[in-house]
Amino acid sequence: MVDCGEGTQHQLKLHRVKSSKIDHIFISHLHGDHYLGLMGLISTFHLNSRTSPLHIFGPKGLDEIITLHLKYSHTQLKFPLHFTETSTEGKNLLLEQGNIRVFSFPLKHRIPCTGFSFEETYRQQKLIKEKIVGTGMSVAEIQSLLQGKDVVEADGKLKYVASEFTHQPVPPRRYAFCSDTVFDPTLIPYIQGVDLLYHESTFMAADKERAKLTLHSTTEEAATIAKTAKVKELLLGHYSIRYVDLYPLLWEAKAIFDATHLSEEGKTYVIK
Amino acid sequence: MVDCGEGTQHQLKLHRVKSSKIDHIFISHLHGDHYLGLMGLISTFHLNSRTSPLHIFGPKGLDEIITLHLKYSHTQLKFPLHFTETSTEGKNLLLEQGNIRVFSFPLKHRIPCTGFSFEETYRQQKLIKEKIVGTGMSVAEIQSLLQGKDVVEADGKLKYVASEFTHQPVPPRRYAFCSDTVFDPTLIPYIQGVDLLYHESTFMAADKERAKLTLHSTTEEAATIAKTAKVKELLLGHYSIRYVDLYPLLWEAKAIFDATHLSEEGKTYVIK
Numbered sequence: 101m102v103d104c105g106e107g108t109q110h111q112l113k114l115h116r117v118k119s120s121k122i123d124h125i126f127i128s129h130l131h132g133d134h135y136l137g138l139m140g141l142i143s144t145f146h147l148n149s150r151t152s153p154l155h156i157f158g159p160k161g162l163d164e165i166i167t168l169h170l171k172y173s174h175t176q177l178k179f180p181l182h183f184t185e186t187s188t189e190g191k192n193l194l195l196e197q198g199n200i201r202v203f204s205f206p207l208k209h210r211i212p213c214t215g216f217s218f219e220e221t222y223r224q225q226k227l228i229k230e231k232i233v234g235t236g237m238s239v240a241e242i243q244s245l246l247q248g249k250d251v252v253e254a255d256g257k258l259k260y261v262a263s264e265f266t267h268q269p270v271p272p273r274r275y276a277f278c279s280d281t282v283f284d285p286t287l288i289p290y291i292q293g294v295d296l297l298y299h300e301s302t303f304m305a306a307d308k309e310r311a312k313l314t315l316h317s318t319t320e321e322a323a324t325i326a327k328t329a330k331v332k333e334l335l336l337g338h339y340s341i342r343y344v345d346l347y348p349l350l351w352e353a354k355a356i357f358d359a360t361h362l363s364e365e366g367k368t369y370v371i372k
Numbered sequence: 373m374v375d376c377g378e379g380t381q382h383q384l385k386l387h388r389v390k391s392s393k394i395d396h397i398f399i400s401h402l403h404g405d406h407y408l409g410l411m412g413l414i415s416t417f418h419l420n421s422r423t424s425p426l427h428i429f430g431p432k433g434l435d436e437i438i439t440l441h442l443k444y445s446h447t448q449l450k451f452p453l454h455f456t457e458t459s460t461e462g463k464n465l466l467l468e469q470g471n472i473r474v475f476s477f478p479l480k481h482r483i484p485c486t487g488f489s490f491e492e493t494y495r496q497q498k499l500i501k502e503k504i505v506g507t508g509m510s511v512a513e514i515q516s517l518l519q520g521k522d523v524v525e526a527d528g529k530l531k532y533v534a535s536e537f538t539h540q541p542v543p544p545r546r547y548a549f550c551s552d553t554v555f556d557p558t559l560i561p562y563i564q565g566v567d568l569l570y571h572e573s574t575f576m577a578a579d580k581e582r583a584k585l586t587l588h589s590t591t592e593e594a595a596t597i598a599k600t601a602k603v604k605e606l607l608l609g610h611y612s613i614r615y616v617d618l619y620p621l622l623w624e625a626k627a628i629f630d631a632t633h634l635s636e637e638g639k640t641y642v643i644k
């Protein structure tokens with residue numbers, strides 16, 4: 101889960117996401133709309149007698165806040181809670197699990213803030229089933245081929261060449277999330293060429309000065325970042341409540357970067 | 373406002389309560405469902421450029437939690453926030469404003485917890501309009517009569533007797549709120565004879581042992597407190613999510629104390 105505003109538990113229920121499946125929570129910064137739902141979620145995990153570890157990644161101070169809440173509610177959590185403080189300097193590996201790596205990178209906002217990128221190290225290959233049949237391959241050998249690795253015997257002899265048994269390799273996918281940030285081209289190296297970029301667009305272009313003042317971005321600025329970084333698709337979000345109709349925001353961004361979408365409450369976006 | 377769980381802002385909006393009208397917030401204890409909406413509400417007041425003071429009354433530690441949240445979000449509130457720590461010993465006057473006094477009193481729960489009572493010092497009288505007409509009374513004199521006070525001249529001479537110009541005096545009203553508590557007859561002196569008692573009834577009578585274990589009350593226990601304290605009406609609440617149909621809870625309580633009602637989301641209860 102990335103960020104956890106007030107009412108997140110309620111939204112999870114509404115959209116039928118099982119909160120017990122959440123093992124890793126990444127918090128970009130300590131403005132209320134990005135983390136005030138966290139204590140409630142932790143409390144619910146505790147009340148539901150969760151035992152599996154919960155890993156939280158977030159800025160300096162978040163662990164202190166959590167600890168203070170637990171102290172005054174006299175709560176001894178029934179599950180291990182691991183906290184990793186994010187750095188606001190450079191790109192840092194936070195987690196590697198299966199074929200996914202998660203990184204943080206700095207964003208420029210009013211308080212310490214990071215973006216996150218989720219990067220596949222490889223993409224599971226698709227087997228050519230008719231070629232496998234009758235070879236007597238072991239499960240370990242098949243798994244190796246699925247990862248695009250050739251199977252080599254103990255004496256170094258090549259046994260199976262991955263490219264013979266699998267379809268054309270598919271490049272691994274990358275998703276980057278930039279929660280709250282002023283227009284900042286220095287973040288481009290961190291998100292260069294990702295398949296999907298979420299970039300805040302709090303304001304329309306006409307409110308550019310207000311964006312600068314509050315360290316937020318406009319639609320056109322988000323689109324410019326996406327275009328310059330050569331990402332494949334852009335997802336806008338974090339709209340100011342002043343805009344009732346969001347389509348004008350979309351149109352402004354699309355004029356600069358066509359492959360732009362509006363993020364909408366409860367919608368799922370599949371990265372192709 | 374009494375207690376402020378996660379999502380309170382959302383509920384206020386849903387039920388068209390203007391949050392800007394809230395000047396006093398009373399927090400019974402530091403379990404998440406009773407205070408995790410507070411930081412969000414404070415943030416919203418700040419973002420909406422509130423300038424009028426906010427008074428928060430709650431247990432030890434709440435000010436420390438608020439201060440820590442404000443520290444890490446780099447927030448210098450635009451309005452004065454006054455915090456009063458509640459005591460878990462005896463009945464204490466927290467606030468006197470207009471004809472209302474607010475008191476705290478101890479409840480027995482797993483962590484420090486208080487109830488609150490809201491007591492009118494007098495009830496505004498109703499004028500007998502036809503008697504006022506033609507007397508040439510001043511606004512100040514009418515206000516005095518409305519409070520049930522006779523109007524006396526500078527030389528001590530009785531000018532107007534309140535009982536002649538007003539209908540029969542109506543006794544002041546009292547409302548007591550007992551958020552989370554085990555069955556505890558020692559709280560009766562604090563709530564004796566109130567017009568309306570809110571008393572938690574987390575469990576049905578069959579789950580009495582579970583209530584004792586978690587320091588909550590059953591329907592029958594809430595009704596017994598209401599009956600023994602000779603309150604006029606009882607409002608149940610804080611139902612465990614295990615009960616989908618709440619009417620059996622009501623029936624259990626009514627068997628002991630008939631003037632019982634179920635509290636329901638968004639409903640208004642008028643104290644006669």
